[in-house]
Amino acid sequence: MDWQGQKIAEQIMQIMLLAFSVIAFATGYIMSSFQMMILIYAAGVVLATLVTVPNWPFFNRHPLKWLDPSELEKHPKPQPSLNVNSKKKPVKK
Amino acid sequence: MHSYGYRANAVLTFSLTLLAVMCAMASLSDNRNSPSPSAHVQLRSLILNVTSFHRLSLYVVSMAMNISADLQSLFTWNTKQVFVFLAAEYRTPKHSLNQISLWDGIIPSKEHAKFWIHTSNKYRFIDQGSNLRGKEFNLTMHWHVMPKTGKMFADKIVMPGYRLPEEYR
Numbered sequence: 001m002d003w004q005g006q007k008i009a010e011q012i013m014q015i016m017l018l019a020f021s022v023i024a025f026a027t028g029y030i031m032s033s034f035q036m037m038i039l040i041y042a043a044g045v046v047l048a049t050l051v052t053v054p055n056w057p058f059f060n061r062h063p064l065k066w067l068d069p070s071e072l073e074k075h076p077k078p079q080p081s082l083n084v085n086s087k088k089k090p091v092k093k
Numbered sequence: 094m095h096s097y098g099y100r101a102n103a104v105l106t107f108s109l110t111l112l113a114v115m116c117a118m119a120s121l122s123d124n125r126n127s128p129s130p131s132a133h134v135q136l137r138s139l140i141l142n143v144t145s146f147h148r149l150s151l152y153v154v155s156m157a158m159n160i161s162a163d164l165q166s167l168f169t170w171n172t173k174q175v176f177v178f179l180a181a182e183y184r185t186p187k188h189s190l191n192q193i194s195l196w197d198g199i200i201p202s203k204e205h206a207k208f209w210i211h212t213s214n215k216y217r218f219i220d221q222g223s224n225l226r227g228k229e230f231n232l233t234m235h236w237h238v239m240p241k242t243g244k245m246f247a248d249k250i251v252m253p254g255y256r257l258p259e260e261y262r
Binding site for chain 1: 094097114119122171
């Protein structure tokens with residue numbers, strides 16, 4: 001799952017759960033059935049789990065673009081300079 | 094949110110938080126209900142007897158009564174059951190309120206909340222003393238509404254004007 005996918009997954013999860021809780025509460029209250037509220041909400045939680053937990057291809061539409069390996073040849077890593085020893089504090093005389 | 098475990102954890106914690114909120118709202122919605130229950134007790138017989146207990150002579154009352162009540166309005170969508178009991182309440186010089194439970198019952202659903210029963214006292218109507226003779230007493234219907242989630246409600250209906258007989262057997 002890429003960065004964009006993670007953001008979308010979290011948003012989908014929160015929106016789905018909120019929407020299902022509101023629907024479940026309203027339905028349960030109108031139908032005077034506590035059981036109906038719990039059943040609708042449980043269905044919503046299962047659905048949200050199925051949508052957001054697996055790594056669906058939908059969440060991988062924005063892969064990270066790494067630099068091409070040839071770039072490395074053009075801009076080689078700076079070699080450690082030869083005068084490494086100069087880092088040493090000059091001994092005071 | 095980068096792994097299965099983190100996403101599953103996020104779904105679980107957020108869904109349980111919302112479930113707690115829903116249960117709290119269900120409990121709060123009970124406050125919108127303004128019940129109008131009714132209860133009547135008709136005494137069919139009220140007899141004062143004397144019983145002996147450890148060389149003490151005590152009055153004990155045996156009674157038969159018709160209890161009718163309509164407690165349907167106590168039930169809301171968040172009600173699990175209603176516990177109801179009938180108590181005799183009277184004053185004595187020593188205590189301002191004496192309560193003796195005479196009958197109780199559990200009402201499991203709204204369909205059973207309108208009832209009429211003919212019963213004797215389920216529990217002994219006895220006083221720790223000799224206060225009962227000729228005593229004026231109230232019959233009080235108490236109930237406790239037990240919700241599926243949240244706050245429990247309790248209330249009562251007082252039915253005054255009953256009097257125990259002066260004569261005993």
